[in-house]
Structures are given as structure tokens and as C-alpha cells.
Amino acid sequence: MQIKKSLIDNLQTxxxxxxxxxxxxxIITSILNKEDTFVIMPTGGGKSICYQLPALMSEGxxxxxxxxxxxxxxxxxxxxxxxxxDSIAHFLNSSLTKTETTRVxxxxxxxxxxxxxxAPESLIKQENIDFLQSITVSFVAVDEAHCISEWGHDFRPxxxxxxxxxxxxxxNIPVIALTATATPKVQNDIQKNLQMLNANVFKSSFNRSNLYYEVRPKADDILKDIIRYIKNNTGKSGxxxxxxxxxxxxxxNALEINGIRSLxxxxxxxxxxxAETQDKFLMEEVDVIVATIAFGMGIDKPDVRYVIHHDVPKSMEGYYQETGRAGRDxxxxxxxxxxxxxxxxxxxKFMKDKPVAEREIGTQILKEVIDYSESAVCRRKQILHYFGENFNEAGCSDMCDNCRAQKQYFQAEEYLxxxxxxxxxxxxxxxxxxxxxxxxGIETAQVHSYKHQQTVYFGSGKQDGVMLWKSLIRQAVLNNFLSKDVDNFGLLKLTKSGKSYLTSPYSLRFILNREMKAAETEDTGNKQGGGALDTQLLQMLKDLRKKIAKQKNLPPFVIFQDPSLEEMCTHYPITMDELKHISGVGNGKAMKFGSAxxxxxxxxxxxxEIDRPVDFVVKTTANKSALKVSIIQNIDRQISLEDIASAKxxxxxxxxxxxxxxxxSGTKLNIAYYIDExxxxxxxxxxxDYFKSAEVDSIDMALDELGTDDYNREEIQLMRIKFLSELGN
Known part of the structure; x- marks a missing residue:
């Protein structure tokens, strides 16, 4: 009772x-009792206090x-x-000067x-080992202990x-090892390496109930989607x-020029x-940090409201830890x-040149990310299963996109x-x-070497499709009918539940994976702006284009092409600046034809009363158009097109x-010098003459009309460029 009171008093003090x-x-009691201690606790669970408080209470x-x-x-x-x-805590690393090191x-x-x-790199230096031998070390805390394991996402030799x-x-110095992300395999690796197999192990649930998980297919306009998302969360840290x-x-750079305070x-x-960037983020001088995984480990900013992965994460551990930086309060x-x-x-491809063993590990780790991303099952259930924790998806409470989405089920008994x-x-x-x-029924070398093409199973699932079998196997693992032997290249093993199911099968349903299509990235929050194509406006714009084309004696496609009109019908530009950012318009065409x-x-x-998507315009940086500027300059100098392509x-x-x-986009280019050759x-x-009378600018239709014996695709394309430049710009 006295110890407990002392602990709480010190916690308060x-x-x-x-x-x-x-x-x-x-955990604190364990380390104060000088016992080896292993802590697996999710980000935001309060790991730091587990070693900071006993350090403050211990001698040395x-x-x-x-x-x-x-x-x-x-x-x-x-x-x-x-x-x-200030002297209560110090760090000893390569960033210090000689004078600062002496003071520490x-x-x-x-x-x-x-x-x-x-830092581990500083720890192994002989001069530092000599120094540490001369002082009283109360205990050693190994933070981010997953860095020990080759199976961890941040392996550090x-x-x-x-x-x-x-x-x-x-x-006999007591050791406390702490990590926020560790699969059973990584946990074992850490304990073996630190020689603490008899440690007191404290494992908290990995469930972060306040986090909402979502995966979107990555489209070409991902930046537009990210900017829209951030602007819908203005004033929040991310x-x-x-x-x-x-x-x-x-x-x-793109976020900054679109009015988002970012670094x-x-x-x-x-x-x-x-260091300055980190401080600015903590002091809320910037709202968004764009980072590689080097950012955020241990950064105590409790009110990060969103974490966005522009690219597929390398591992589930990395994904869990990085997403764990959101909503720590x-x-x-x-x-x-x-x-x-x-x-x-x-x-x-990055893994291609690595040693075979490392490549095999990397492939298994990446495969888990793919399965997670493509699956239609509760995201939370998948994350927790990866860390060896069973979870009933009902507890997700619709806090992931898969639980909120409409699901398609299939009867799984026969397939399982x-x-x-x-x-x-x-x-x-x-x-x-x-x-x-x-x-x-795919005949690979491995299938042949084991003669599995001769089994009753070969080709038996072809008519059901890849999606069903992917969904089936993934959920068989998630529901513990099968286990994946991560030590041995992800081989599938029957579990006790799996063997029992074969003896006494029962009816059950599994969820069919959804196909990820880029169209799903559209912001469905706006009733009209930025979503479905407004066919009524499209017809009105086509009529206007026809009228202007007739006045100027030009084919309609010279004014604006169909994709440009279609984009106008989802984004509703009403200023010249907005119109310039419609694809295929640009400054020249906007000024020449845009007003009407x-x-x-x-x-x-x-x-x-259209609700326009006001933030749809994504301004681009000057260097984004550096290639185009260089091409224009080279054409002005009448450099051969082959030479320009080669140089670039x-x-x-x-x-x-x-x-x-x-x-x-409306810029006049004179490529006659090349075409004449x-x-x-x-x-x-x-x-x-053909293009002057054509309704559309299709190369295929031009070839049909003019004959493939007389012209090839490249020649028609070059002439179309010349035609559009001379008459439209």
C-alpha cells in the first residue's frame, strides 16, 4: 500500500x-523491483512514463x-x-559539439x-562504453524495440x-524493452536478442477505438483528392x-502553393x-507535415487529427505505428x-537486389499490406489479427470504410x-x-514439380473467379481456420478450428472483396460539385461550342475537346483562373474562347443553385511544367523532335x-520545319482539308478516311498538332 501511495505521489509530483x-x-513496479520487463503498448498508451517515472525514483x-x-x-x-x-535529462548523440558532450x-x-x-550508434562507441562503466546505471530502457527484429518495419542492425x-x-542491469508494434514473431525475436525470455511481459490491446481507417484506390489526381480532404479539415493538424x-x-510544395501551411x-x-520543422508542427505554426517514415516516432503531439498515406505503406507494423500518431488524446x-x-x-522492385532471405521476409511483409488493402473485411479486425489479437468486428462500430460499406456475402461452407x-x-x-x-488452373513450375495439375483441385475454382478465392483464404486465416507460418515463407497450416470444421462443417457466410476502382475516390460529400457528370450542362456547352465553331469557321474540337467540356461539367469553373486549370484548356485557350x-x-x-467544389483547382508548381517549357524552347530553335525526345x-x-x-492548352507551336522534312x-x-471538315479529331477515323496505305498514325498525329496550333491558338 505504501509503495502504491509513493508511486501515485510521484506520478502527481x-x-x-x-x-x-x-x-x-x-510495469513501473516491475522495473523498480529490478526485473526485466517487456512492454507492448500501442502508440498513445503512455509508454514513456513506464520508464521515465522509475528513472526519476531510482538511484543513478x-x-x-x-x-x-x-x-x-x-x-x-x-x-x-x-x-x-535542464540537467534532469540529456541526450548523447552525434548532434552535440565536444563542449556539449563534456557538459552532459x-x-x-x-x-x-x-x-x-x-542512439544505438553512439552506444556502441568504445569511449561511451568506458564512460557508462564509470557511472551508476539504474536500468536500461530499449525504446522502439521492434528495431531489433529483421521482421520489424524499422530494422536497425x-x-x-x-x-x-x-x-x-x-x-545484471535490469532491462525494459518497449514497442508499439510487434507481431508474435517480432516479440519473440526481441526477447531472444535481449536475452530476456523470462521477462515480465505486459501486452495491451492494440485496438485504438477512436481511429477511423479508410483505404482509397489511388487515381492520377491523388493530389487533388488530398488537397480537398485537407481543406475539408482546415485548422486541424495532420x-x-x-x-x-x-x-x-x-x-x-503542392500543398503550400494551394494555401495549406505545410513543410x-x-x-x-x-x-x-x-528540428525547426518539428517545433513548428508542435507549436502549430504549420498544420501539415509531409514526411517519410523518419517523422513522428515518439513525437508527443496529442491532437493530430488525420494521417494520410500517399503511398502504400511498406508493412503493417509501419502502417499501424504511423496511423497511431493520430488522435493520441x-x-x-x-x-x-x-x-x-x-x-x-x-x-x-526495391527488394529485387536484396539477399534471398531478406527478400523472402520483405515479400511476406508486403503481402500482408496488399491483403489488408484489397480486403472488404473490417479493417480493425485485420490489423488486430496481424498483431495476434482476436477481435469481433461488431466492436468496430462502423469506424472503418469496410464496415460502413454495403457488403456482398457468399455462402462459404463448400469453398472453405x-x-x-x-x-x-x-x-x-x-x-x-x-x-x-x-x-x-494456372500451370506454374511449382504446380508441375509437385504434380498438382493432376489433382482434383486443379482448375476447380476457375468459374468462381480470383476475387472469391482471395476473399475466402483471407477470411479463413482471419477467422482462425488456417494459420500463416511467417517463419516459413507464409505457408498455410490447419488450426485446431480448421481440423474441427472438416469433421463437423456448418453453414457460414464470408464477405466478397470489392474491386477497387479509381472512380471511388470521388468526393461523394458534394451533391453535385465534383461528382457525377452534369449531362444537362454538357449539352449546353456543346451547343455553345458548335455555335462559336460555326462563327469562326472551325471544327468544334479546335475550340475545346470533349474531355475539357466534361471536366467543366463536374467542377463548374466560373473565373478565368479556374478555367485555366481545366485539363486541355490552359492560358491560351482560356483567353481566346473562355469568356462565353x-x-x-x-x-x-x-x-x-449548384454547390460548387470550391477547392477543386490544384495549382501546380513551375518546375512541374519545366519539361513543357524546355520542349517549347527546343521547337522554337527548330531542333529535330527525335533529338528533343532523346535529350529528355x-x-x-x-x-x-x-x-x-x-x-x-492554347500555346502556338510551329513544327512545320519538322513536318516539311x-x-x-x-x-x-x-x-x-480533312480536319477542317471533320466533326471529331480522331486519328483512327482520319486513317479510315485517308487510307493507311498513304499515311501512318504518326503522320496524322503530327498534322493534327499543326492543324490545332495554326487554327485554334
Whole structure:
């Protein structure tokens, strides 16, 4: 009772809290009793207090091993604020000068410092080991302990040397290891490596009930979607994660020029800039940080309201930890991820040159992300299952997009029995990919080597389709009929429940996966703006185009092409600036033909009380159009088109697309110097006369009319560019 009172008194004195959360009190008692302690607690659960409070209450200095300088700085600043004097906590890392390092060591030696934060790279330096041997180390806290495991999402080789260093400092130093993300496999790896298999283990639920999970298919206009999302959450703090530094810079720049206070954060920036960026975010001088995964580990900003993944996360651990930075105060937290097969292919390519074992691990980790993204099952159930926790989706309370969506079910009994029998008959030696190949009748080398094309299962699921079998196998694992052996390339094994089901099957329904289509990214929040095509307005715009074309004696497509008119009918531009941002319009066409169209749209919007999507215009940066500027300059200098394509590292076909885009947007380009070299004058006149009388600018229709014997596709495309440039711009 006395110890308990002392703990609560100290909690109140140091941190101002009256009560402990969850297992905090038991964890602190364990480390004060000098027992090895392993803590698995989700982000926002209060891990830091688990080692900070016992450090403040113990004799000597607690050594805290932490992977990031940003994380150390943040925690040291907080401790100094709580403790009332600067020497209570220090960090020792490469960012310090020689004088600063000396000061830190003096404070530690004198007994003023209760917590010393060290990066693993600094810890293994001999001079630091010598210093730590000379002081009283109360215990060692290994924060972000998942960095120890190759199966973890932030593997750091230096972390695997921590135990060796601890043994060199002194015998029997108690260790507390802490992580927010650890699968059973990673947990075991951490305990083995730190030689703490007998540790007291405290595992909290991974469920964060306040977080809303959503996955959207990634379309070409993802930036527009992100900007719209952020503007709908104006004044709230958010983080946007990207996989590459280049993408971080590009997205941050786009947000900034669209009026969103944002900054980039990645390892390529100067440490001083990174520290300033972090402080600005904490002080709410910026609303959004666009970052690689280098940002956010241990950053104590409780009111991050949304976390957006611009790219597919590399792992479920990474995804869970990054989304865990939202709503740490228990308030609103939205987690939006964009998924595309292209991103998955990119990540798979990154693994190509890695050693075989590492590649196999990486493939298994990535496969979990793909399954999560493509599945129609409760997102929360999938996340928790990944971390070894069973969850009834009814408890999700519609806090994920899959639970809110209309579901399509199928009777699973016969299909499940077939798959369970397959796993059993095949000796539990294959993964889901192999089972799918057999069911779909795909003759791979592996299928042949095991003669599975001769089994009754081969091709038996073809008529049911890939989607059903993907859904079936995923849910068989989620509902514990099958288990995935992550130690052994994801091989599927029958569980006790699976064996029992084969003996006594019963009726059950599974959810059929939904096909992810880019159209789903449309903002359905607006009744009309930014959603469905307004066919009434489209007809009015086409009539106006026809009228102007007749007046100017031009084919209608020279004024504006159909895709441009269609975009006007979803976005309703009413200013010249908005019109310029419609694809295929640009400055030239907007100035030449735009006024009449703007007048019509404005009148239509007023008369029909249209709720316009005011934030649809995504302004682009100047460097985005650098290629186009360079192409225009080279054409002005009459450089051969082949040479321009070669110099820019693009195909001739892609160059023509760029040139067409420039001309379609209203810029005049003179490519006659090039055309005159390859098409004689009479043939040029013939194509020109054709386009003058054509209703549409289709190359296929032009070839049908003019004959493929006399012209090829490239020649017609070049002439169409010349025609549009001379008559339309």
C-alpha cells in the first residue's frame, strides 16, 4: 500500500496525473523491483512514463536507447519542463559539439541527470562504453524495440548489439524493452536478442477505438483528392506520409502553393531544419507535415487529427505505428491510405537486389499490406489479427470504410471445406499464392514439380473467379481456420478450428472483396460539385461550342475537346483562373474562347443553385511544367523532335503526347520545319482539308478516311498538332 501511495505521489509530483493508465503501475513496479520487463503498448498508451517515472525514483541514471535524434530531443524537452531543471535529462548523440558532450558527462557523473538518451550508434562507441562503466546505471530502457527484429518495419542492425554493450557495462542491469508494434514473431525475436525470455511481459490491446481507417484506390489526381480532404479539415493538424524524399518535396510544395501551411520532413534535410520543422508542427505554426517514415516516432503531439498515406505503406507494423500518431488524446483520428498496384510493384522492385532471405521476409511483409488493402473485411479486425489479437468486428462500430460499406456475402461452407482439404492433402507445405494457382488452373513450375495439375483441385475454382478465392483464404486465416507460418515463407497450416470444421462443417457466410476502382475516390460529400457528370450542362456547352465553331469557321474540337467540356461539367469553373486549370484548356485557350463558356456556366450555377467544389483547382508548381517549357524552347530553335525526345530521356510517342498537350492548352507551336522534312506539301493539304471538315479529331477515323496505305498514325498525329496550333491558338 505504501509503495502504491509513493508511486501515485510521484506520478502527481512529476507529471501532474492522479491515476495510472492500463498496466503502467504494474510495469513501473516491475522495473523498480529490478526485473526485466517487456512492454507492448500501442502508440498513445503512455509508454514513456513506464520508464521515465522509475528513472526519476531510482538511484543513478537510466540509460534510454532511442533510434531517432528527433524523438530524444522531444522527450528531453518534456522532461526538463516537468522536472524544472535542464540537467534532469540529456541526450548523447552525434548532434552535440565536444563542449556539449563534456557538459552532459559532467551532469551525469555528478548525479544530476536521471535519464540519459543514447542512439544505438553512439552506444556502441568504445569511449561511451568506458564512460557508462564509470557511472551508476539504474536500468536500461530499449525504446522502439521492434528495431531489433529483421521482421520489424524499422530494422536497425545496431540494435542487435545492445545486449552485448549492456553486458560490458555491468552484470545484471535490469532491462525494459518497449514497442508499439510487434507481431508474435517480432516479440519473440526481441526477447531472444535481449536475452530476456523470462521477462515480465505486459501486452495491451492494440485496438485504438477512436481511429477511423479508410483505404482509397489511388487515381492520377491523388493530389487533388488530398488537397480537398485537407481543406475539408482546415485548422486541424495532420501528417502525410510518402515513400520517397522526392515525393515528400513535391507534395509539400503542392500543398503550400494551394494555401495549406505545410513543410517537408525527411532524412535528407539538415538536422537543424528537421528540428525547426518539428517545433513548428508542435507549436502549430504549420498544420501539415509531409514526411517519410523518419517523422513522428515518439513525437508527443496529442491532437493530430488525420494521417494520410500517399503511398502504400511498406508493412503493417509501419502502417499501424504511423496511423497511431493520430488522435493520441482519444479524440478524432482519421487514417486514410491510398492503394495502387503500381506502388506495390515499385516496392517489390526495391527488394529485387536484396539477399534471398531478406527478400523472402520483405515479400511476406508486403503481402500482408496488399491483403489488408484489397480486403472488404473490417479493417480493425485485420490489423488486430496481424498483431495476434482476436477481435469481433461488431466492436468496430462502423469506424472503418469496410464496415460502413454495403457488403456482398457468399455462402462459404463448400469453398472453405475445399481449401482446408487442399491444405491438408498438400501436407501444409504451400502458401496462398500456390493454392490460388492450383484452384485457377494456372500451370506454374511449382504446380508441375509437385504434380498438382493432376489433382482434383486443379482448375476447380476457375468459374468462381480470383476475387472469391482471395476473399475466402483471407477470411479463413482471419477467422482462425488456417494459420500463416511467417517463419516459413507464409505457408498455410490447419488450426485446431480448421481440423474441427472438416469433421463437423456448418453453414457460414464470408464477405466478397470489392474491386477497387479509381472512380471511388470521388468526393461523394458534394451533391453535385465534383461528382457525377452534369449531362444537362454538357449539352449546353456543346451547343455553345458548335455555335462559336460555326462563327469562326472551325471544327468544334479546335475550340475545346470533349474531355475539357466534361471536366467543366463536374467542377463548374466560373473565373478565368479556374478555367485555366481545366485539363486541355490552359492560358491560351482560356483567353481566346473562355469568356462565353464562363458566362454560361456562371448563369447555370446561379439558376440551379449548384454547390460548387470550391477547392477543386490544384495549382501546380513551375518546375512541374519545366519539361513543357524546355520542349517549347527546343521547337522554337527548330531542333529535330527525335533529338528533343532523346535529350529528355522520353520516347518519341511520349514527346508527341506532351506536344499535343501544349497545343491543346492554347500555346502556338510551329513544327512545320519538322513536318516539311517527312510529309510532302500535297499530302499535308489533304490532311488539313480533312480536319477542317471533320466533326471529331480522331486519328483512327482520319486513317479510315485517308487510307493507311498513304499515311501512318504518326503522320496524322503530327498534322493534327499543326492543324490545332495554326487554327485554334
Amino acid at each position: 512529476f507529471f501532474g496525473f492522479d491515476n495510472f493508465k492500463g498496466d503502467q503501475e504494474a 541514471t537510466a540509460l534510454v536507447i532511442s533510434p531517432l535524434i528527433a524523438l530524444m530531443k522531444n522527450q528531453v524537452d518534456q522532461l526538463r519542463a516537468f522536472g524544472g531543471y 558527462k559532467e551532469d551525469v557523473t555528478s548525479g544530476k541527470t536521471k535519464l540519459l538518451y543514447v 545496431e540494435y542487435r548489439k545492445i545486449r552485448q554493450v549492456i553486458n560490458n557495462i555491468r552484470e 501528417i502525410v506520409y510518402c515513400l520517397s524524399r522526392k515525393k515528400v518535396e513535391e507534395v509539400a 517537408p520532413y525527411h532524412a535528407g534535410l539538415d538536422p537543424k531544419v528537421r 482519444g479524440g478524432e483520428g482519421n487514417c486514410l491510405a491510398y492503394y495502387s498496384e503500381k506502388d506495390v510493384d515499385k516496392l517489390a 471445406t475445399r481449401v482446408l482439404n487442399m491444405v491438408k492433402d498438400f501436407g501444409e507445405k504451400f502458401d496462398d499464392h500456390h493454392l490460388m494457382n492450383v484452384l485457377m 463558356f464562363l458566362e454560361l456556366i456562371n448563369k447555370y450555377v446561379e439558376e440551379n 530521356g522520353i520516347s518519341f510517342e511520349d514527346l508527341l503526347k506532351e506536344v499535343e498537350s501544349i497545343v491543346s 517527312i510529309i510532302d506539301e500535297d499530302r499535308q493539304d489533304e490532311v488539313f
